[in-house]
Amino acid sequence: MANINLLPWRAERRKLREREFYMMLLGTAVAALAVLFVAIFWMGQLVDNQNDRNAYLQDQIKGLDSQIEEIAELDKTRSQLLTRKEIIEQLQSNRSQMVHLFDEMVKTIPDGARLASMKQAGDILTLEGVAESNSRVASYMRNIDVSPWMGRTDLRKIENKAGAAGTDKKMPYDFSLDVKLHKPEVQDRDGSEVGEPAGAAPGNAANAAPAEAKKPADPGAQLNQATTTLAKPAPAASNAPTPPKPTTTPATGEKK
Secondary structure, X not given: OOOOOOXXXXXXXXXXXXXXXXXXXXXXXXXXXXXHHHHXXXXXXXXXXXXXXXXXXXXXXXXXXXXXXXXXXXXXXXXXXXXXXXXXXXXXXXXXXXXXXHHHHHHHOOOOEEXXXXXXXXXXXXXXXEEOOHHHHHHHHHHHHOOOOEEEEEEEEXXXXXXXXXXXXXXXXXXXXXXEEOOOOOEOOOOOEOOOOOOOOOOOHHHHXXXXXXXXXXXXXXXXXXXXXXXXXXXXXXXXXXXXXXXXXXXXXXXX
């Protein structure tokens, strides 16, 4: 005989499936929550790691900023040292300029002129003084123009203060000059300028001749020189024609 199950098996199977569905739903929820917590923890670790890196970078940036400030201070100190070095080199190269300058001032100033003050600003020298006349000032300017250590002159002023209180009657002209200083560039191996003897004080040969011409001649020396010249016989003229020498012919022995 066939067995017939009259129990409600369909309802029990439906309940079993519902139970399995709820179990799977709960497992899925728990897994989702676990994945969510793991993701949150992982993202937190990443954020903390990035924050640590940012803090490290901030510390390094602060250190670099301090180093940049030190470098800026070192550059400032370096520029100051270079400026001092240039000044020292300039003073070293120009240490003999003042000696030559005073020597040239003594050589160039003519008789009848006197300096009252001197002021230098860079390579511009300002001379102020008094003179007997305008021609003395002009002669002074010409002497300065040919000097190797003092160049072009500019006349700032010249005034005739004759009759004014405190004015020298012999030198009534008050003048002021601007002189541009420079160095002679052409020099010999021994350091002296071209055209000058070695060891001589630097100066212009053209100025030396007027300086020697200004010295008064000694009358006794001139008289002795004239006496010596008269006592010496006059030398024969080098251009006088020489008489022809007699030549002898070998054949006849006659002189021609």
